[in-house]
Amino acid sequence: MAPRTQVERTEATRAALIESTLALLDERGWAATTSVAVCERAGVTRGALVHHFGGLPALLAEALDVHYGELQASIDGVELASMSDLVDVAWSVVERGRFKIVIEAWLAAANDPELGAAIGPVVERFAKLVGPDERTSLVPDAEARSLYLTVRETILGLALGRATTGGPLGHEEIVLDRLRDLARTHDSQTGDPS
Amino acid sequence: MAPRTQVERTEATRAALIESTLALLDERGWAATTSVAVCERAGVTRGALVHHFGGLPALLAEALDVHYGELQASIDGVELASMSDLVDVAWSVVERGRFKIVIEAWLAAANDPELGAAIGPVVERFAKLVGPDERTSLVPDAEARSLYLTVRETILGLALGRATTGGPLGHEEIVLDRLRDLARTHDSQTGDPS
DNA sequence: GAATTTACATACATCGATGTATGTATGTGG
DNA sequence: CCACATACATACATCGATGTATGTAAATTC
Numbered sequence: 001m002a003p004r005t006q007v008e009r010t011e012a013t014r015a016a017l018i019e020s021t022l023a024l025l026d027e028r029g030w031a032a033t034t035s036v037a038v039c040e041r042a043g044v045t046r047g048a049l050v051h052h053f054g055g056l057p058a059l060l061a062e063a064l065d066v067h068y069g070e071l072q073a074s075i076d077g078v079e080l081a082s083m084s085d086l087v088d089v090a091w092s093v094v095e096r097g098r099f100k101i102v103i104e105a106w107l108a109a110a111n112d113p114e115l116g117a118a119i120g121p122v123v124e125r126f127a128k129l130v131g132p133d134e135r136t137s138l139v140p141d142a143e144a145r146s147l148y149l150t151v152r153e154t155i156l157g158l159a160l161g162r163a164t165t166g167g168p169l170g171h172e173e174i175v176l177d178r179l180r181d182l183a184r185t186h187d188s189q190t191g192d193p194s
Numbered sequence: 195m196a197p198r199t200q201v202e203r204t205e206a207t208r209a210a211l212i213e214s215t216l217a218l219l220d221e222r223g224w225a226a227t228t229s230v231a232v233c234e235r236a237g238v239t240r241g242a243l244v245h246h247f248g249g250l251p252a253l254l255a256e257a258l259d260v261h262y263g264e265l266q267a268s269i270d271g272v273e274l275a276s277m278s279d280l281v282d283v284a285w286s287v288v289e290r291g292r293f294k295i296v297i298e299a300w301l302a303a304a305n306d307p308e309l310g311a312a313i314g315p316v317v318e319r320f321a322k323l324v325g326p327d328e329r330t331s332l333v334p335d336a337e338a339r340s341l342y343l344t345v346r347e348t349i350l351g352l353a354l355g356r357a358t359t360g361g362p363l364g365h366e367e368i369v370l371d372r373l374r375d376l377a378r379t380h381d382s383q384t385g386d387p388s
Numbered sequence: 389g390a391a392t393t394t395a396c397a398t399a400c401a402t403c404g405a406t407g408t409a410t411g412t413a414t415g416t417g418g
Numbered sequence: 419c420c421a422c423a424t425a426c427a428t429a430c431a432t433c434g435a436t437g438t439a440t441g442t443a444a445a446t447t448c
Contacts, residue, residue, distance in 0.1 A: 006415055006424060013425080029305030031225040034405060046406085047427050056406080106358035107301070111223030149365045150372045153351030154344060160354045161347065164300035171343050178344045200394060200445060207395080228435060240436085241397050250436080 014052050016042040021063040026098045030108045033060070057118055064105055064122045071097045071129055080138055083147060083183035090130050090155050091176060100163035102126045130155065147186050151179050208246050210236040215257040220292045224302045227254070251312050258299055258316045265291045265323055274332055277341060277377035284324050284349050285370060294357035296320045324349065341380050345373050 020042035024033040035056040039046050053059040071093055078089055093099065109116035109123045116123070130152050139145045154175060161169045214236035218227040229250040233240050247253040268291065269283055287293065303310035303317045310317070324346050333339045348369065355363045 004415085009415085009425065029301060032305060036405065045427050048425075050408085051424085051426060103354070103358075104301070106354075107223060107298070110358050110360055111226060146368050146372050150348060150369045153355065153369050154348040155351070156354055157347030157349070157351035160297070160300075160350055164297075164304050166304055174340050175344045175347050178340050198445090203395065203445090230435065239397050242395075244438085245394090245396060 010052070013042075013044060013048055016044065017049060017052065017059060018063045018066050021059055022067055022098065022101055025063070025101045025104050030104045035059075057115070061119045061122060064101070064119055067098070067101055068122060068125050068129070071102075071126075075129075080136070082187045083138070083144070083151070084180060084187055086138065086148065087151055087155075087176065087179045087183050090152065091158075093129055094155055094159040094162070099159045102129075103160065103163045144186070144190070147182065151183065154179055204246070207236075207238060207242055210238065211243060211246065211253060212257045212260050215253055216261055216292065216295055219257070219295045219298050224298045229253075251309070255313045255316060258295070258313055258320075261292070261295055262316060262319050262323070265296075265320075269323075274330070276381045277332070277338070277345070278374060278381055280332065280342065281345055281349075281370065281373045281377050284346065285352075287323055288349055288353040288356070293353045296323075297354065297357045338380070338384070341376065345377065348373060 017038060020038050021033060024037055024041060028037075035046055035049055038056070038059065039049050042048075049056070049059060053062060074097060075089055075093060078085075080086055080089060105119065105123050105126065109119055139148050158169060158172055158175060211232060214232050215227060218231055218235060222231075229240055229243055232250070232253070233243055236242075243250070243253060247256060265287055269287060272279075272283055274280055274283060299313060299317050299320065303313055333342050352363060352366055352369060
């Protein structure tokens with residue numbers, strides 16, 4: 001076994017702990033994501049956690065930050081030219097991104113004000129993930145904004161369903177088709193190129 | 195102070211514990227709803243909890259059952275004659291009924307299979323609260339079913355927003371107005387009396 | 389009104405999660 | 419190659435949550 005450099009070991013351990021944290025949040029929720037469980041799954045002891053992060057709260061904050069980065073990266077560079085695009089892009093974030101982690105973080109922050117202060121900045125950024133900044137050209141008027149908000153809440157409803165059932169919902173495509181239909185109607189009426 | 199009968203004492207204590215449990219679930223979430231916190235808030239000792247319920251899991255199940263009953267009662271006898279009605283009724287359940295309790299229960303059951311088995315029957319009933327049985331005359335065809343599902347998911351999205359922010363969302367009426375508009379269009383096209 | 393049951397409170401043991409200190413092997417700079 | 423720093427593992431103390439046993443005052447039965 002070739003001698004591994006310090007940065008390699010550090011990076012591997014930190015990544016293992018972060019991935020373990022995210023997996024536990026997704027599979028077993030916030031309460032079950034304890035330092036013991038995280039370290040066991042990552043194959044290290046709690047000493048490593050303390051050494052690299054100082055404690056579980058800091059690791060949680062880091063992990064959420066990393067996860068936010070992944071979600072953000074998955075839609076970076078994607079062009080949002082129409083409402084139809086918005087539906088598909090927002091849904092892709094929910095569908096592919098272990099979005100239950102985000103919901104767990106939202107609820108945990110709401111339930112514990114102290115924790116909310118700690119992970120608040122990260123949590124807030126999640127809120128902006130599901131849609132574009134409202135000042136972009138995609139929502140120029142009240143009508144567009146209304147449609148955007150509705151699409152957003154509907155997709156969050158589907159996300160909640162996935163989080164609470166542990167899998168796809170069965171009627172997701174039915175709902176998404178209706179959203180796409182609403183979006184297409186809006187796009188064509190505003191002369192937006194599809 | 196007049197001598198109180200046994201059934202009076204029992205009923206008062208049980209009600210206090212159940213209300214305390216629901217309040218804690220709503221305000222501080224599932225993880226913070228511990229037997230110590232519940233009893234302290236109810237003004238009794240853990241002995242009383244054990245005596246009346248046997249343990250915290252049973253109390254949680256009971257409390258959820260009571261809460262379900264309250265939500266159900268709030269819409270009992272309400273006529274669901276149109277899609278427009280559905281929007282308002284479903285929203286009234288979310289808005290008035292400490293719906294965060296339901297979301298917490300859903301997530302807790304999903305996160306802990308053992309717990310899911312314990313409170314599963316109660317949790318499942320919640321799922322049927324937000325809308326009518328899909329076999330009623332309100333959703334006679336695929337089109338109506340699609341609209342119903344979309345309305346349902348959108349309102350659940352708003353419910354999630356309320357649960358994670360601790361208060362109204364600011365754009366709730368905008369979204370609800372759009373849902374009502376969709377519902378009215380549907381009602382008029384199917385010749386349904388508004 | 390005495391016996392018995394009910395409705396709790398009190399006390400103790402246990403167990404899991406976290407904080408913290410210290411030991412130790414491994415890489416790193418001089 | 420030696421002094422040092424880094425990256426962990428191990429061990430112990432603490433603390434909160436729960437299980438459980440027992441004590442006791444109140445109500446009910448007879």
